[in-house]
Amino acid sequence: MNIVVLTGAGISKESGLNTFRDEGGLWAGHKVEDVATPEAFVRNPALVHDFYNQRRAQLFESAVKPNAGHLALAEFEKDGKANSFLLVTQNVDNLHEQAGSKNLLHMHGDLLSVRCTSCGHKQADWKEQHTTETICTACSVKGTTRPDIVWFGEMPYFMDEIYKALMNCDLFMAIGTSGHVYPAAGFVELANAAGARTVEFNLDHSAVSHAFDEHLLGSASETLPKFLKNI
Ligand code: OAD
Numbered sequence: 001m002n003i004v005v006l007t008g009a010g011i012s013k014e015s016g017l018n019t020f021r022d023e024g025g026l027w028a029g030h031k032v033e034d035v036a037t038p039e040a041f042v043r044n045p046a047l048v049h050d051f052y053n054q055r056r057a058q059l060f061e062s063a064v065k066p067n068a069g070h071l072a073l074a075e076f077e078k079d080g081k082a083n084s085f086l087l088v089t090q091n092v093d094n095l096h097e098q099a100g101s102k103n104l105l106h107m108h109g110d111l112l113s114v115r116c117t118s119c120g121h122k123q124a125d126w127k128e129q130h131t132t133e134t135i136c137t138a139c140s141v142k143g144t145t146r147p148d149i150v151w152f153g154e155m156p157y158f159m160d161e162i163y164k165a166l167m168n169c170d171l172f173m174a175i176g177t178s179g180h181v182y183p184a185a186g187f188v189e190l191a192n193a194a195g196a197r198t199v200e201f202n203l204d205h206s207a208v209s210h211a212f213d214e215h216l217l218g219s220a221s222e223t224l225p226k227f228l229k230n231i
Helices: 038-043 045-058 068-079 095-099 159-167 184-193 220-229
Strands: 002-007 084-089 104-106 109-116 122-124 145-149 171-175 197-202 214-217
Touching: 002 159, 002 184, 038 045, 045 109, 045 145, 068 084, 068 095, 068 220, 084 159, 159 184, 171 184, 171 220, 184 197, 197 220, 214 220
Parallel strands: 002 084, 002 171, 084 104, 171 197, 197 214
Antiparallel strands: 109 122, 109 145
Protein backbone atom coordinates (compact mmCIF):
# COMPACT_ATOMS: atom_id res chain seq x y z
CA MET A 1 0.00 0.00 0.00
CA ASN A 2 1.25 3.50 -0.89
CA ILE A 3 0.40 6.03 1.78
CA VAL A 4 0.52 9.81 1.78
CA VAL A 5 -0.16 11.68 5.01
CA LEU A 6 -0.76 15.42 5.26
CA THR A 7 -0.52 17.05 8.66
CA GLY A 8 -1.47 20.53 9.84
CA ALA A 9 -1.29 22.56 13.01
CA GLY A 10 -3.94 20.41 14.75
CA ILE A 11 -1.53 17.51 15.22
CA SER A 12 0.79 19.74 17.27
CA LYS A 13 -1.96 21.36 19.32
CA GLU A 14 -1.71 18.83 22.14
CA SER A 15 2.04 19.32 22.21
CA GLY A 16 1.39 22.89 23.30
CA LEU A 17 1.73 24.70 19.96
CA ASN A 18 -1.09 26.93 18.81
CA THR A 19 -2.99 26.34 15.61
CA PHE A 20 -3.62 29.24 13.21
CA ARG A 21 -7.38 29.49 12.84
CA ASP A 22 -8.89 28.02 16.02
CA GLU A 23 -10.17 30.40 18.68
CA GLY A 24 -7.14 32.15 20.18
CA GLY A 25 -4.96 30.79 17.36
CA LEU A 26 -1.97 32.55 15.82
CA TRP A 27 -4.02 34.41 13.23
CA ALA A 28 -6.32 35.72 15.95
CA GLY A 29 -3.39 37.56 17.53
CA HIS A 30 -1.51 38.55 14.35
CA LYS A 31 -2.48 39.78 10.95
CA VAL A 32 -1.22 37.45 8.21
CA GLU A 33 -0.27 40.45 6.10
CA ASP A 34 1.95 41.80 8.93
CA VAL A 35 4.02 38.67 9.54
CA ALA A 36 3.56 36.07 6.81
CA THR A 37 4.06 37.72 3.44
CA PRO A 38 7.19 38.79 1.54
CA GLU A 39 5.84 42.36 1.57
CA ALA A 40 5.61 42.29 5.38
CA PHE A 41 9.26 41.26 5.58
CA VAL A 42 10.34 44.15 3.34
CA ARG A 43 8.18 46.61 5.31
CA ASN A 44 9.10 45.52 8.83
CA PRO A 45 11.68 42.72 9.01
CA ALA A 46 12.14 43.14 12.77
CA LEU A 47 8.46 42.39 13.41
CA VAL A 48 8.56 39.31 11.17
CA HIS A 49 11.77 38.07 12.82
CA ASP A 50 10.20 38.59 16.22
CA PHE A 51 7.14 36.50 15.28
CA TYR A 52 9.24 33.56 14.06
CA ASN A 53 11.83 33.92 16.87
CA GLN A 54 8.99 33.42 19.35
CA ARG A 55 7.72 30.38 17.45
CA ARG A 56 11.25 28.89 17.27
CA ALA A 57 11.94 29.51 20.97
CA GLN A 58 8.77 27.60 21.86
CA LEU A 59 10.23 24.45 20.30
CA PHE A 60 12.85 24.38 23.05
CA GLU A 61 10.36 24.59 25.92
CA SER A 62 10.47 21.35 27.89
CA ALA A 63 6.70 20.87 27.67
CA VAL A 64 6.73 20.95 23.86
CA LYS A 65 7.28 17.34 22.82
CA PRO A 66 5.82 14.98 20.21
CA ASN A 67 2.44 13.59 21.27
CA ALA A 68 0.87 10.20 20.63
CA GLY A 69 -0.19 11.30 17.12
CA HIS A 70 3.33 12.20 15.99
CA LEU A 71 4.71 9.05 17.62
CA ALA A 72 2.13 6.76 16.01
CA LEU A 73 3.04 8.05 12.53
CA ALA A 74 6.76 7.55 13.14
CA GLU A 75 6.23 4.07 14.52
CA PHE A 76 4.00 3.06 11.62
CA GLU A 77 6.65 4.23 9.13
CA LYS A 78 9.38 2.35 11.02
CA ASP A 79 7.34 -0.87 11.03
CA GLY A 80 7.53 -0.80 7.24
CA LYS A 81 4.01 -2.15 6.67
CA ALA A 82 3.45 0.17 3.70
CA ASN A 83 5.20 -0.11 0.31
CA SER A 84 5.75 3.61 0.48
CA PHE A 85 5.02 6.16 3.16
CA LEU A 86 5.33 9.91 2.62
CA LEU A 87 4.58 12.37 5.39
CA VAL A 88 3.91 15.89 4.12
CA THR A 89 3.55 18.51 6.79
CA GLN A 90 2.36 22.10 6.59
CA ASN A 91 3.86 22.57 10.04
CA VAL A 92 7.11 24.43 10.54
CA ASP A 93 7.80 22.83 13.94
CA ASN A 94 10.19 19.87 14.38
CA LEU A 95 7.88 17.50 16.25
CA HIS A 96 7.67 14.91 13.45
CA GLU A 97 11.49 14.76 13.35
CA GLN A 98 11.65 14.47 17.12
CA ALA A 99 9.15 11.61 16.97
CA GLY A 100 11.42 9.81 14.47
CA SER A 101 9.63 10.31 11.14
CA LYS A 102 12.04 9.87 8.21
CA ASN A 103 10.35 10.35 4.84
CA LEU A 104 9.12 13.82 5.71
CA LEU A 105 8.62 16.95 3.62
CA HIS A 106 8.06 20.39 5.14
CA MET A 107 6.02 21.98 2.35
CA HIS A 108 5.67 25.32 4.21
CA GLY A 109 9.28 25.48 5.39
CA ASP A 110 11.02 24.94 8.67
CA LEU A 111 11.44 27.16 11.75
CA LEU A 112 14.91 25.68 12.30
CA SER A 113 16.22 26.81 8.93
CA VAL A 114 17.21 30.25 7.67
CA ARG A 115 17.69 31.09 4.01
CA CYS A 116 19.98 33.66 2.41
CA THR A 117 18.15 35.77 -0.17
CA SER A 118 21.48 36.69 -1.73
CA CYS A 119 23.37 33.39 -2.19
CA GLY A 120 20.46 30.97 -1.63
CA HIS A 121 22.23 29.01 1.12
CA LYS A 122 19.96 27.32 3.66
CA GLN A 123 21.38 27.04 7.14
CA ALA A 124 19.73 24.10 8.88
CA ASP A 125 19.57 23.53 12.61
CA TRP A 126 19.23 27.26 13.37
CA LYS A 127 18.37 27.48 17.05
CA GLU A 128 19.22 31.11 17.82
CA GLN A 129 17.43 34.41 17.49
CA HIS A 130 17.33 35.61 13.91
CA THR A 131 17.68 39.36 13.30
CA THR A 132 18.39 41.92 10.60
CA GLU A 133 22.02 41.72 11.82
CA THR A 134 22.34 37.97 11.19
CA ILE A 135 25.28 37.10 8.93
CA CYS A 136 24.86 34.40 6.29
CA THR A 137 27.09 31.45 7.20
CA ALA A 138 27.89 30.83 3.52
CA CYS A 139 28.44 34.25 1.87
CA SER A 140 29.15 36.16 5.10
CA VAL A 141 26.89 39.06 4.15
CA LYS A 142 24.93 40.73 6.95
CA GLY A 143 21.16 41.15 6.79
CA THR A 144 20.44 38.95 3.80
CA THR A 145 18.86 35.99 5.59
CA ARG A 146 15.15 35.38 6.12
CA PRO A 147 13.11 32.72 7.87
CA ASP A 148 12.89 29.61 5.67
CA ILE A 149 9.11 29.77 5.78
CA VAL A 150 6.79 29.72 2.77
CA TRP A 151 4.77 32.90 3.07
CA PHE A 152 1.45 33.71 1.50
CA GLY A 153 1.94 34.36 -2.19
CA GLU A 154 4.99 32.04 -2.37
CA MET A 155 5.26 28.57 -3.87
CA PRO A 156 5.29 25.71 -1.35
CA TYR A 157 8.29 23.38 -1.44
CA PHE A 158 8.52 19.85 -2.92
CA MET A 159 5.36 20.11 -5.03
CA ASP A 160 6.57 17.80 -7.82
CA GLU A 161 7.47 15.08 -5.36
CA ILE A 162 4.18 15.47 -3.49
CA TYR A 163 2.00 15.38 -6.62
CA LYS A 164 3.81 12.29 -7.87
CA ALA A 165 3.17 10.49 -4.58
CA LEU A 166 -0.49 11.57 -4.51
CA MET A 167 -1.07 10.28 -8.02
CA ASN A 168 0.15 6.84 -6.92
CA CYS A 169 -1.36 6.59 -3.47
CA ASP A 170 -3.84 4.04 -2.13
CA LEU A 171 -4.48 5.78 1.17
CA PHE A 172 -4.48 9.52 1.85
CA MET A 173 -4.81 10.81 5.40
CA ALA A 174 -5.24 14.48 6.32
CA ILE A 175 -4.68 15.21 9.99
CA GLY A 176 -5.43 18.39 11.93
CA THR A 177 -5.74 20.76 9.00
CA SER A 178 -8.60 23.17 8.35
CA GLY A 179 -8.50 22.88 4.55
CA HIS A 180 -8.33 26.62 3.99
CA VAL A 181 -4.88 26.87 2.46
CA TYR A 182 -4.15 25.64 -1.06
CA PRO A 183 -2.47 23.74 -2.62
CA ALA A 184 -2.51 21.45 0.46
CA ALA A 185 -6.31 21.67 0.76
CA GLY A 186 -6.59 20.26 -2.78
CA PHE A 187 -4.47 17.16 -2.16
CA VAL A 188 -7.56 15.11 -1.28
CA GLU A 189 -8.97 15.69 -4.76
CA LEU A 190 -5.80 14.35 -6.37
CA ALA A 191 -5.86 11.33 -4.09
CA ASN A 192 -9.51 10.77 -5.02
CA ALA A 193 -8.59 10.96 -8.70
CA ALA A 194 -5.94 8.28 -8.04
CA GLY A 195 -8.66 6.05 -6.52
CA ALA A 196 -7.26 6.25 -3.01
CA ARG A 197 -9.17 5.78 0.22
CA THR A 198 -9.26 9.25 1.81
CA VAL A 199 -9.56 9.76 5.55
CA GLU A 200 -9.79 13.00 7.51
CA PHE A 201 -8.77 13.27 11.19
CA ASN A 202 -10.00 16.43 12.88
CA LEU A 203 -11.78 17.71 15.96
CA ASP A 204 -14.41 19.11 13.65
CA HIS A 205 -15.32 19.24 9.98
CA SER A 206 -12.92 21.13 7.74
CA ALA A 207 -13.52 23.31 4.68
CA VAL A 208 -12.90 20.28 2.44
CA SER A 209 -14.52 17.52 4.50
CA HIS A 210 -17.02 16.79 1.71
CA ALA A 211 -14.16 15.44 -0.44
CA PHE A 212 -13.14 12.67 2.01
CA ASP A 213 -14.49 9.11 2.16
CA GLU A 214 -14.19 8.91 5.95
CA HIS A 215 -13.97 11.27 8.93
CA LEU A 216 -12.50 10.42 12.29
CA LEU A 217 -13.70 13.12 14.63
CA GLY A 218 -11.67 13.66 17.78
CA SER A 219 -8.17 14.47 18.86
CA ALA A 220 -5.55 13.06 16.50
CA SER A 221 -3.56 11.84 19.51
CA GLU A 222 -6.41 9.37 20.13
CA THR A 223 -7.89 8.63 16.70
CA LEU A 224 -4.60 8.22 14.84
CA PRO A 225 -2.89 5.48 16.92
CA LYS A 226 -6.10 3.41 16.81
CA PHE A 227 -6.51 3.82 13.06
CA LEU A 228 -2.88 2.98 12.27
CA LYS A 229 -2.99 -0.16 14.40
CA ASN A 230 -5.72 -1.55 12.18
CA ILE A 231 -4.17 -0.95 8.78
P1 OAD B 1 -5.41 25.66 11.03
O1 OAD B 1 -5.17 26.42 12.29
O2 OAD B 1 -6.04 26.37 9.91
O3 OAD B 1 -6.32 24.39 11.35
C1 OAD B 1 -6.06 23.51 12.41
C2 OAD B 1 -7.04 22.38 12.34
O4 OAD B 1 -6.69 21.43 13.31
C3 OAD B 1 -8.50 22.79 12.61
O5 OAD B 1 -9.32 22.28 11.59
C4 OAD B 1 -8.81 22.15 13.97
O6 OAD B 1 -10.16 21.72 14.06
C5 OAD B 1 -7.87 20.96 13.95
N1 OAD B 1 -7.46 20.49 15.29
C6 OAD B 1 -7.14 21.21 16.40
N2 OAD B 1 -6.74 20.42 17.41
C7 OAD B 1 -6.78 19.14 16.93
C8 OAD B 1 -6.48 17.86 17.49
N3 OAD B 1 -6.04 17.72 18.75
N4 OAD B 1 -6.66 16.77 16.69
C9 OAD B 1 -7.11 16.89 15.42
N5 OAD B 1 -7.40 18.07 14.84
C10 OAD B 1 -7.24 19.18 15.58
O7 OAD B 1 -4.01 25.01 10.62
P2 OAD B 1 -3.55 24.42 9.21
O8 OAD B 1 -4.67 23.81 8.48
O9 OAD B 1 -2.34 23.62 9.46
O10 OAD B 1 0.72 28.39 6.58
O11 OAD B 1 -3.12 25.76 8.47
C11 OAD B 1 -2.60 25.66 7.18
C12 OAD B 1 -1.60 26.76 6.94
O12 OAD B 1 -2.20 28.03 7.24
C13 OAD B 1 -0.40 26.73 7.86
O13 OAD B 1 0.61 25.86 7.42
C14 OAD B 1 0.08 28.14 7.84
C15 OAD B 1 -1.26 28.83 7.97
O14 OAD B 1 -1.34 30.10 7.51
C16 OAD B 1 1.71 29.29 6.47
O15 OAD B 1 2.10 29.96 7.41
C17 OAD B 1 2.26 29.38 5.09
